[in-house]
Amino acid sequence: MKAPIVEIFSSFQGEGLLIGRRQIFVRFAGCNLDCSYCDTAKSKSTEYGTQLSVEEIINKIEELKTPDLHSISFTGGEPLLYVDIINEIMKRLNFKFLLETNGTLPDSLSNLNNMDYVSLDIKLPEHFNNVKHDLTQDNDFKKYDIFENEIKSLKILIEWDTNIYCKIVVLPSTKLDTIKNIVKRLSNEIPEDIEIPIVIQPSSPLNQWQNHKNKLFEFSELIGKYNSVFLIPQVHKILDIE
Numbered sequence: 001m002k003a004p005i006v007e008i009f010s011s012f013q014g015e016g017l018l019i020g021r022r023q024i025f026v027r028f029a030g031c032n033l034d035c036s037y038c039d040t041a042k043s044k045s046t047e048y049g050t051q052l053s054v055e056e057i058i059n060k061i062e063e064l065k066t067p068d069l070h071s072i073s074f075t076g077g078e079p080l081l082y083v084d085i086i087n088e089i090m091k092r093l094n095f096k097f098l099l100e101t102n103g104t105l106p107d108s109l110s111n112l113n114n115m116d117y118v119s120l121d122i123k124l125p126e127h128f129n130n131v132k133h134d135l136t137q138d139n140d141f142k143k144y145d146i147f148e149n150e151i152k153s154l155k156i157l158i159e160w161d162t163n164i165y166c167k168i169v170v171l172p173s174t175k176l177d178t179i180k181n182i183v184k185r186l187s188n189e190i191p192e193d194i195e196i197p198i199v200i201q202p203s204s205p206l207n208q209w210q211n212h213k214n215k216l217f218e219f220s221e222l223i224g225k226y227n228s229v230f231l232i233p234q235v236h237k238i239l240d241i242e
């Protein structure tokens, strides 16, 4: 059993609620989406990956282990394209694991063994050059399969009783009504007693926010009506580390 791997490396988690934790990142090649802001463009295509076996991946992880290691992050690309490999790695290693997913492959997710942490992206139509839905309009939601699949994935994860958070990358052009409708819809779909924190991640580079800082406060206040909310930029880019 092999999967295309772009890189396996040790660094600090630079996004989301595990920010600052030392991790070993297993970056898979291949993605089912094509986001315009993707900062791992090489991992979108399987052609950049080297086919590695479970043994080779495990050996590399063991080699990179440091005393401050918190967890192993499966990232990409989209790791859920390689569920069998991930299940096998988790079966053979006694670490904590984080899945970083775009959340659009619920059928694959349902075949994955339980994870300790899951970071699930909520993708907005403006993240894609070729997706034209307007989520400020309620009837456009029904046609936006990406979000429908993300909701299905969240429902599976809730059954797992794992640590989940959602991440929304916002752009200076992101409309408040889009975010409002997304969080309203999430609150309708997710049982009231389930708390799923939402991380607002301002798109990098951060200097593009110079004249739009108020919007970040407004996004946070909107989401805060329904969920616990964090504003967390990509710290690895500020530190200039991988």
Ligand code: SF4
Pocket: 031, 032, 033, 034, 035, 037, 038, 039, 040, 041, 043, 044, 076, 077, 078, 102
């Ligand atoms: S889902 Fe992630 S890896 Fe895939 S294209 Fe979008 S940003 Fe890139």
